[in-house]
Amino acid sequence: MKPRLILVGNGMAGVRTLEELLKRAPGQYDITVFGEEPHGNYNRIQLSPVLAGEKTIAQIITHAPEWYAANGIKLLIGDAVVSIDREAKTVTSAKGVTAAYDVLLLATGSKPFVLPVPGKELPGVIAFRDIADVDTMLSASRTYTHAVVIGGGLLGLEAANGLAKRGMTVSVVHLMDSLMERQLDKPAAALLQRSLESRGLRFLLPAATAELLGTERVEAVRFKDGREVPADLVVMAAGIIPNAALAKASGLECERGIVVDDALRTSDPSIYAVGECAQHRKICYGLVAPLWDQAIVCAEHLAAVSTAIYEGSVVSTKLKVTGIDLFSAGNFQGGEGSEELVFRDPKRGIYKKLVVREGRLDGAVLVGDTRDGGWYYELIQQKAHVGHWRNKLVFGRSFCEPEAQAA
């Protein structure tokens, strides 16, 4: 009999790990997948284009049920695992299914952070995490006028953009004085904000939400400074929390997320964790690239083909908000011991900042022109020396590459 592998969480990280595993050791395991959402696997990142009306749900499904069947994987959807018995090596689902495993892979993702404010339970207050949330927003946009998005991060801006495209008047509320502070430095954020304002979005920042007002349904948002804005729909996009509840309940070592070692293994050697739920070297990742890195290392171990080590990921963000290209990677905030190369063309909405540390590219923020993002990302990952390109680096690959070839 084959060893049994159970995947908890039918999302991007888990399914990618299965794919990597199947590439390396097809048929090595007897695989079962539990998924809470009633769909096959889909690309969560593409929910924004769906909200904005640029894509359909069908277009973002990456793995339909047929894929699981074709690979001999047992798929249980619309059923969440609610407990793990590590002694017995079994899991039990909400619908009462119990299954035994030899190896367990947790990929439970994360949950939206819901502000602990009065009124957070009111109808019309939602998060932006899954297909159901998108459905709620789409129906609200057909009926209501005023939307408030709480959170000026990547997710919040995409929600705001989508809702605006659906015809709503959208205000973005942000606790910090600068948008997307984890991905952009202040000049870039300011440029982004100006561009979005010119396309109709309103911004309230810094603004701390005190209360959501309403009786039958949310009607307004009140801030700590007393201001109020009308709101028929409030989207909470103030951050995500690694979904480690199941692991914690089963006694696995957890901090913010499920603590894993460099092999993506939890404190229980039979249990692995990948994706947003995992905490590796103190870091919980919320972006897609680290998932791919983790999936590979984890699959190597599951297939027992190597003892590869996951050393963490250099994070890069590449996204488009209302046609504005954004990119950031690495330690773009700079700081002590780093040097900054900056390019600005405000008229065309272009801002680029490269952070150089000890002669190597260490971080990058690009707004408006991100075509070199991938190349910078490579340079950051390779820890390549860039001293000889320093004068041209900010102008991109086409200016540096001839010299690179010559060197």
Added chain:
Amino acid sequence: MSDGGALALKTTCTTCPYCGVGCGVLATPKPDGTVEIAGDPAHGANLGRLCVKGSALGETVGLEDRLLYPIVRAFNTAQISSPPPCGEGLGEGVVRLDELAAANAATPSPRLAELGTDSMSVPSSQSPSPQGGEELVRASWDIALQTIAEGFKKTIAEHGPDSVAFYVSGQLLTEDYYVANKLMKGYIGSANIDTNSRLCMSSAVAGHKRAFGEDLVPGCYEDFEEADLVVLVGSNTAWCHPVLFQRLVAAKKARPEMQIVVIDPRHTATCELADLHLPLAPGSDVRLFNGLLAWLHEHGVMDAEFVEAHTEGADKTVAVALQTGGSLAHVAKACKLSEEKLRQFYALWARTEKVVTAFSQGVNQSSSGTDKVNAIINCHLYTGRIGKPGATPFSITGQPNAMGGREVGGLANMLAAHLDIGNAEHRALVQDFWQSPVIADQQGLKAVDLFEAIHSGTVKAVWIMATNPVVSLPDADRVKEALLKCPLVVVSEVMARTDTADLAHVLLPALAWGEKDGSVTNSDRRISRQRAFLPAPGEAKADWWALAEVGKRMGFVQGFDYRSAHEIFVEHAALTAERNDTSQSKALPRQLNLRGLIGLNAEQYDTLQPLQWPVLQALGSAPAATASRLFTDGRYAHADGKARLLPLLPRDPANKINDDWPLVLNTGRVRDHWHTMTRTGKSPKLADHSAEPFVEIHPQDAMGWGVQNDRLARVVTQWGSCVVRVRATSSVARRQLFVPIHWSGTTASDARVGSLVNPVVDPISGEPEFKHTPARIEPFFVQWYGFVLSRQPLNETTLRTLPHLAWWTRVQGSQFIRTEFAGRGEPADWGTWAHQLLGASSDDLDWLDTRDASEGLYRGALIEGERLSACVFLSPRPEDLPARRWLSGLFAQDALSDLDRMSLLAGQAATPGVDAGPTICSCFGIGRNPIAAAIREGCATPEALGAKLKCGTNCGSCVPELRQLIALVKAERS
């Protein structure tokens, strides 16, 4: 003004305004406002050729920065004691500066209309006002002329005629010169009229007078072609007289056995044609030619019959030559030449009958310049090699009309028409001819002394015409001081701003080349017409007119009632012929005789073909009786009809190098610029060849003095200093420096080389020693370098006052001005600093920039509409600044493409093409890199390069550089 349009394009035959070769030019104004320029195949000086400066004349006729109206400093008009007798009073006559733009816009001239309202035709408000801060105001001609006339009259009345002076120029036409000379010497009664020809040709004049009895160039250009040996002494002919050089190149090509010797401390482009180059020690020419004379004597190379019949002084001269040049070893040592080379030169000269010894500024601009001229002439007289085809000493003149000025007496030590100021009979002749109230009876002040007299307050009113002495005279800072102290400075100018015009109390708008009408005389005595083919812009007027008007207003009505240049010319011709017929009694014979031109009517004057003087027969009388050579009969202008050999003791330059001043500063021209760049500075084509002021220094000296190639250095003398870019090159000998003369206070922060030159002069000619000033060089410490390309010139006050800027220089490009600069220290924010530099103040600018703060790099660009308005680049390392060439091309675009906008601050095309490098061929805009590439691919001759890239196939000025490059690339490969 004709109403253009439907008319066929009219071509005008005129004469080039640059060097003394005096080439004929065909100018054709086009309906679009441009002027097509071609060489005149029918002109004897150039036979259709033009050099790069001449070819680019069309780029210099624009009205940008022209002075178009008389300007008077407000306080000065108020000082006029009596009200103007005619015309409007001060109240109506004075127009405020701010009204001028409107006045400009209302002017009908199409060339003016092109200017738009951006270009002020008066010194703009940014102009410093060194003459005490009084307001410059536009005035009517009437007010301006009255101011001058009253000022001069008052000064003369209080301090005598020698308290006023004219300082004129070899750029003036003969007619202008004639009237200036007449007014000063015949009416004011002083000989205080001197000219910038003093700075370039007066040693030749003095040498000619001593040897021949009259200021005469015996030969003609054909002699260069007929000679078997051409010796070029102190003449970078390839760059300074390119068309004559090209004739020489062609002659040598046709007869390769023809020998060419260059005698010059520098290895110039001219040396590329030479069979022998003698890099003699600066100032040792007299010893070299005394040595030659001694050699000739010792080897029996003498035309005894000629010497006996036609010369005086040979014995004594030879004795001194033997004494000072009899030992070859001694001469070689003194001249710092190898005995081998010296012997080779002497033997070659001795055995070659047909020899032309041509000389220019390297001979003239010396404290022993006149002696150098005579040392050369001595050798020609001793061997009878003069007045014969292919055998002559030959002075190559610097300016287009230095010769014409000499003919009318426009120098302080001449009278007029080659008559002497010290000769009572000559004075009587001139005074009778003019019917003038007085006649100057003693020499006036020569240029350097003249400005010294202004400084000391002896001369209190000066009228400067068509020259820029604050840049060009020796010890030029003292000249500036002098003018600042002078109670009345009048400047006739074409440009609104020059270093000298900035100091004027009255500025008169003069006609520029293409607008003025009259005649000039070139190096081989050829009189040619300069003809107008463009309308006079604004209120600009001929200089002769302004002079005559002032004369009339000073009360000399009868002598100055000219209506045209033609009337002046025939008067001048008549004066040359006055008592100049040897068949008559009381004759005072002179070679200069234009008897045949006295009867010219206006039409004949208009259509006058180039001809060499003397002109004894009337036009149309067969055969055309113009002589191309003088002295063919062995008769000279001294009273006894004999030429003089002069015994000459070699003298070292006045100031010798020593431990404190261990280097010799030499000055001169570069290929593509002229004088103080007021004209060539307008041509982008010419600007590119030498875009910055520089100092050439031998690489080993550079190392020794701690200056680096391409970095800045300060050249210091006891009189002044300048800051220029270092060019380390072995074309200058050890312990020598070369700095070009062209940069002024309006084109660079600190590069007026005139301020460094020692104010010592030749005791006879008064010509300054520009070629030898003891100097030292030191690194000029800066922390960063940068440049701006901008459609509008950067504000001069900003350039002079913006913190951190330590040095700048600027040059015209095609639709932009390039300003190079360097500085020290760092502003708090480079972006703010760059905005200030460009005068860009508004918040809502389309400004893009890039910075690397820790490396001190900043680049910014200002876009207006879709067009690039300006860009600025800064770096601590000059080699990190991008090539200017690609950026320059962006100014030609009406709209920047997205790609160009992205590439702009990178300073290169997104797909980096080959950078062409510095321009070598200005005519076709071919850079160094493609030429070097073609040489590597097998082009081994200039002809092959020309066939492939066209370089060198137009004017040929760059052919010597092509040869150098071929040699260099070959050397690299071997």
